[in-house]
Structure formats: C-alpha cells, structure tokens
Amino acid sequence: MATELRRVVFALLPGTHPGCLMPALSVLLSANRMAEDVCYQIECCTLDEQSVRAGDGLLLQPAPLDQCTPGFAHLWLVAENLSASDNLPDWLAPRLRAWQAEGVLIGGLEAGVAALAASGLLAGGRCAVHWRMLDEFRERFPEVEAVTQLFVCGEALCSSSGGQASTDLLLSVVAREQGQDLAALVAEDLVIERIRDGAERQRMPLRNRLGSSHPKLTQAVILMESNIEEPLTTDEIARHVCVSRRQLERIFKQYLNSVPSQYYLELRLNRARQMLLQTSKSIIQIGLSCGFSSGPHFSSAYRNCFGVTPREDRNQRRAQQAAEGATRDN
Secondary structure (H helix, E strand, O other): OOOOOEEEEEEEOOOOOHHHHHHHHHHHHHHHHHOOOOOEEEEEEEOOOOOEEOOOOOEEOOEEHHHOOOOOOEEEEEEOOHHHHOOOOOOHHHHHHHHHHOOOEEEEEEOOHHHHHHOOOOOOOEEEOOHHHHHHHHHHOOOOEEEOEOEEEOOOEEEEOOOHHHHHHHHHHHHHHHOHHHHHHHHHHOOOOOOOOOOOEOOOOHHHHHOOOOHHHHHHHHHHHHOOOOOOOHHHHHHHOOOOHHHHHHHHHHHHOOOHHHHHHHHHHHHHHHHHHHOOOOHHHHHHHOOOOOHHHHHHHHHHHHOOOHHHHHHHHHHHHHHHHHHHHO
C-alpha cells in the first residue's frame, strides 16, 4: 500500500518516564512494520540540554527540541505530571505557534496537554485530560474546556488523556493520514479488538469498577457519585432504586462488604482528598463541596479514614513535591 513518509517528534518534559511514550510509539512502529514502506520517521527530544532520568533510574539522552531539524509533521509533548509545565522555556510558546502555522500537527499526551495550555495554544478550545488530573487542570487553566473523553483531535491540535487512549489517538491519526486499511492492520498487529472513538468516556464501566453487574448496586453508586455535595440518605437512595433499605444494605454487604452509608462516606472523602491534593481550594471549601456540614466534621472524618487531617495531608504532599523539585533541579 502507498504511504507518505512523515517525521514525528516526541518531546519529553522534565521528569517524564520514557515509558510514557510507548502507547503512542507502538502504533507508529507497527505502522512502519505493516506498511510496504516506512511511513513514520521517529525522533525523541527534550526541552533543554538536560537528559531525562525517570524515578526508577532509567536514563534517556535525546537532543534538545530547539535544535531539532525543521520539517517534521508531528510534535507530541509528553509528560507524567501537570507540574512538568510549570517552568517552560520562553522560546517554546512562540515556536509552537510558528510550527502550527507551518502545518505541524501538535499534540499533548497525558499531562503534556498542560504544556499546550500554558503556551496559550488551547485558549478557548477543548482538550482531553485524565480524570485523575481534571480538577487541577481546570483550576490552572480555566480558559480551556477540559473534558473526560479519551482524546480530542482536530486538524492542528490533539490531546490524549494518556495510557491506552494515546494508542487510540495515534490510530485515528494513522487512519486519517495513511488510510483506514493501514490503521486496521496496526490494530490487528497490536491485538486491539477495536479502535475506540475519541468521544468515549475514559473510565471503565461502573460495573467493572465495582466487580459486579448487580443493577441495583450500580444504580445506587451512580446516585452517590452524582450527589457528592448534597448527599442523599440511605432511605432516599433505596427509594430511588426501588428497593427497601434493608435490601439495599444486604446488596452492599454481599458485593462490597460495606454498608451504603460507609461506602458513600469513603466515596466523598476520596473525592475530597483528590481535590485537596490537586487544587488550591481552601479546606473548608473542599469539605462543603463534598457534603460535610462543618470544618471539624470534615477534619474528623478525614483523619479517621486517612490517619491525618486534611491540612497535614496537604502539607505533606507539598513538602514531598518541593523535595522532588529540588532533586530534579540538582
């Protein structure tokens, strides 16, 4: 089959494990195997002169992006954490806009989307963000519409929520550039049952997360997840799913080894912890948004669940992040 050779550059932001490249890289390598001619020339860069060292010690020494030879067709920014975009070089934003004007397809994989947002390329637009990073991303970049789709891909800008979604995104790009037939061959080569559409939701079906397909249990948990700020009572949930309170409690005990009230409390506390560690909202704001009527009530429940108060947990995480930042700088 006839193919067109395109240069593809992956730029790893500081602290990014090279393994983050693999979901996207595997698609392009497979496309080269399955096509009659090599269709993607792959290069790896960093944003500066520094090598990339992962937490497990793996070392990668690619060339700096600003010294990359012109003429590439794709540029994919790759990062593990949103903080990787905190200190981007001054030259990056104007260079990204110039490359975009030249017709380069620019994308962000996982937290790499934050670099696009910080550079102003996503202002007024939308992008896919991993659900784990969603609150923090929205707080950092309120001018961008962050969605929980697998990926978003336009003519000039693309974003993936990471992991397997990056595979889906690159498969869609291969289909667009090289044809559906090659994309289908790549999917078969990678033992992918189907190519998922970018508009699909990131998280697996609730029944899979719960380890059960009991319809009443699924309905009850969906109700809980949809009513975090103003929690429902167990009786109200039971009425909504058309079972008695006692029957609902038996279902939760059988499938989750918990009672509805305790499961609901832990759900709200886990949501609070996510917000606490990913946003700068005050502790009282977070407590109220997760259904706790007062600061002391929130703090007591949080400590009973996690062993530390919300303030202690946040301070510990900030100290850890500061230490990691100091280690990277050295």
